[in-house]
Amino acid sequence: MNKKVDQQYIDRKFREKLEGLEANPPVEAWLSISEAISKPSRTAAVPVFFRMVAAVAVLIVSLFSLNFLFLNRSGQNAEIADWPVQQAPLIDLEPAPVTGPGGQRVESPSVTDNAAAVNASQIGQPSPAMAFFADLNRMSALRNAYLERTALSFLPFTQRGEISGRDTFEAANEAVSGNTGQLMLASATDGARGYGNISFGAHFSPQYNYRILRGVSDMSFSDIPFQSLEEQIMTYTVGLNAFIELSPRWTLQTGVSYMNMGQYVKDIMSYQHPLRLPLYNSGTGQVSHPQSIITSQGNIRLADPHLYFADNQSYRVLTNRHAMEGANLQSLTESQEGVTQVFRFVEVPVVFRYTLFERGVGLRLKGGLAASYLLNNDVFLGHDMMQNPIGKTTGIRQFNFSAVGGFAMDIPLTGNLTFHLEPTGQLFISPIVREGVMTGHAYPYGFSLQTGISYGF
Amino acid sequence: MYSRKMYGICLRYAASTDEAQDILQEGFIRVFKHLSSYKGKGSLEGWIRRIFVNTAIEKYRERIYHLSVDEVGNDGEFVHENMGVEALNVRDILTVVQQLPVQYRMVFNLYAIEGYSHKEIAEALDISESTARSNLARARRILKHKLNKEFEVILQAI
Numbered sequence: 001m002n003k004k005v006d007q008q009y010i011d012r013k014f015r016e017k018l019e020g021l022e023a024n025p026p027v028e029a030w031l032s033i034s035e036a037i038s039k040p041s042r043t044a045a046v047p048v049f050f051r052m053v054a055a056v057a058v059l060i061v062s063l064f065s066l067n068f069l070f071l072n073r074s075g076q077n078a079e080i081a082d083w084p085v086q087q088a089p090l091i092d093l094e095p096a097p098v099t100g101p102g103g104q105r106v107e108s109p110s111v112t113d114n115a116a117a118v119n120a121s122q123i124g125q126p127s128p129a130m131a132f133f134a135d136l137n138r139m140s141a142l143r144n145a146y147l148e149r150t151a152l153s154f155l156p157f158t159q160r161g162e163i164s165g166r167d168t169f170e171a172a173n174e175a176v177s178g179n180t181g182q183l184m185l186a187s188a189t190d191g192a193r194g195y196g197n198i199s200f201g202a203h204f205s206p207q208y209n210y211r212i213l214r215g216v217s218d219m220s221f222s223d224i225p226f227q228s229l230e231e232q233i234m235t236y237t238v239g240l241n242a243f244i245e246l247s248p249r250w251t252l253q254t255g256v257s258y259m260n261m262g263q264y265v266k267d268i269m270s271y272q273h274p275l276r277l278p279l280y281n282s283g284t285g286q287v288s289h290p291q292s293i294i295t296s297q298g299n300i301r302l303a304d305p306h307l308y309f310a311d312n313q314s315y316r317v318l319t320n321r322h323a324m325e326g327a328n329l330q331s332l333t334e335s336q337e338g339v340t341q342v343f344r345f346v347e348v349p350v351v352f353r354y355t356l357f358e359r360g361v362g363l364r365l366k367g368g369l370a371a372s373y374l375l376n377n378d379v380f381l382g383h384d385m386m387q388n389p390i391g392k393t394t395g396i397r398q399f400n401f402s403a404v405g406g407f408a409m410d411i412p413l414t415g416n417l418t419f420h421l422e423p424t425g426q427l428f429i430s431p432i433v434r435e436g437v438m439t440g441h442a443y444p445y446g447f448s449l450q451t452g453i454s455y456g457f
Numbered sequence: 458m459y460s461r462k463m464y465g466i467c468l469r470y471a472a473s474t475d476e477a478q479d480i481l482q483e484g485f486i487r488v489f490k491h492l493s494s495y496k497g498k499g500s501l502e503g504w505i506r507r508i509f510v511n512t513a514i515e516k517y518r519e520r521i522y523h524l525s526v527d528e529v530g531n532d533g534e535f536v537h538e539n540m541g542v543e544a545l546n547v548r549d550i551l552t553v554v555q556q557l558p559v560q561y562r563m564v565f566n567l568y569a570i571e572g573y574s575h576k577e578i579a580e581a582l583d584i585s586e587s588t589a590r591s592n593l594a595r596a597r598r599i600l601k602h603k604l605n606k607e608f609e610v611i612l613q614a615i
Contacts, residue, residue: 007597010569010597010601011568011569014550014565014569014570014600015569015570017547018469018547018550018551018554018570019570020465021465021466021468021469021547021551022462022464022465023461023464023465024460025464025481026478029464029478029481032482033485033486036482036486037489
């Protein structure tokens with residue numbers, strides 16, 4: 001018998017049988033190829049994202065610096081306004097005389113030398129700590145003197161001779177804001193802070209999520225009525241905020257958020273073995289799930305080998321028959337209905353807030369853009385997002401942009417703490433599914449009630 | 458158009474469908490990337506086929522550096538259950554080939570199916586010609602060993 005089994009004979013028989021071997025590639029292989037071909041390189045996307053984060057960071061630092069250098073006038077106003085006129089700054093600085101229309105000389109608040117306090121030479125050799133505090137005092141006095149002069153220059157000439165000390169600043173505020181100080185640059189006695197100030201905070205937002213479909217009629221598998229086969233879900237967003245006051249009415253809001261979005265895909269039945277045995281085996285011990293589910297927001301690649309899926313309403317479940325050979329589908333029992341897709345993003349918003357009203361509680365209109373980077377995604381069985389995921393959605397765009405808008409209610413608490421309540425809407429302006437995966441486009445959107453606290457500096 | 462044939466090639470060179478899908482994906486990406494370099498010399502199918510075989514070879518070369526001796530296996534490890542005559546179809550033959558240790562599978566595919574010479578195989582896989590020869594001999598011995606019990610029937614079947 002063995003004589004028949006010569007080497008060439010084995011080669012020839014195997015060649016005849018295998019040379020023309022053909023097999024249908026599984027659906028997920030095509031999805032992977034499509035994904036890989038249309039995928040922008042990670043090296044390109046990631047630096048763009050980090051460049052944006054860096055730009056926001058630079059913006060915050062720049063504005064923070066500006067705040068310290070030039071803009072924090074009202075804060076200084078408060079400091080000076082509470083300062084009795086008799087308590088003069090501590091250094092020799094002859095204030096510039098201000099002359100009214102009548103030629104009379106108007107003395108600005110007195111600036112005299114309080115040598116006993118700061119002149120270290122009169123109390124002997126200064127310690128480094130004393131010298132440091134003396135320097136701080138001198139700097140503070142220089143700034144105050146500069147600010148006083150600036151504030152005075154806002155006044156009409158006719159009023160300059162009539163005011164001094166604390167009145168100077170209140171009058172200057174009125175001159176600048178044109179009112180009695182109800183908005184920014186409010187008088188120091190209100191405790192309101194001026195523009196250029198920065199607040200940092202954190203927020204948590206329960207969020208209602210869904211999507212808008214465009215070009216659905218052109219969508220691949222266009223007979224699938226996605227609109228009636230998918231539903232909204234509730235997720236959440238958490239994040240850190242920075243608020244930078246640009247002017248009396250305008251504030252820039254930015255930060256970093258961790259955002260969850262997604263949808264529920266209904267009428268997908270799942271089945272499993274009563275003993276939860278794996279259903280598929282590739283023959284070499286490596287399990288590969290042979291099914292995929294088409295949704296308006298990408299294609300779900302299933303990974304749990306214990307589950308078999310069927311579509312009750314349409315033909316969204318694709319099954320690779322080749323890989324199904326040998327699958328044990330006997331005695332399956334129904335598991336759950338539907339799956340939930342969740343996409344997780346890290347997001348950097350750049351939002352402008354316009355003050356509509358501020359009397360204790362501030363009401364602002366807000367709008368802007370947000371850039372979000374897809375961190376990962378999961379698919380869960382049913383509605384339960386706490387259990388183990390059963391697969392991933394493929395074809396999702398890594399980098400997305402969205403428009404943000406809404407209202408912000410700022411409620412002062414104690415000191416510098418503010419409570420924020422912000423009904424906010426967000427709509428992706430880039431389709432979430434990459435080009436080439438589907439011809440139709442899905443634009444996720446969300447409505448959230450941002451609740452948070454910020455601390456102003 | 459060529460996907461079924463190319464996936465057949467991938468299945469021959471791979472140990473599993475997952476691995477075959479990896480080769481298929483990598484191969485098609487290369488085809489799309491380098492389609493402009495196809496000058497029309499020879500058949501397009503032959504050009505695409507060569508890309509897939511080369512992809513499989515590169516995958517093997519990447520993988521072989523990470524294989525331990527245990528993973529390579531030896532002639533006695535091969536086990537295949539239920540090799541009944543009635544089960545002997547292309548899928549079973551493919552399974553037998555897929556279960557060859559990776560070095561032997563590569564050499565057997567390149568020599569017996571693709572028609573490479575031992576010199577070409579040695580260059581492609583970065584091994585010596587004598588290693589290529591001995592790997593081929595071992596591959597045949599494993600196949601023979603596994604098919605031995607019912608070999609006469611098998612030969613009739615295939």
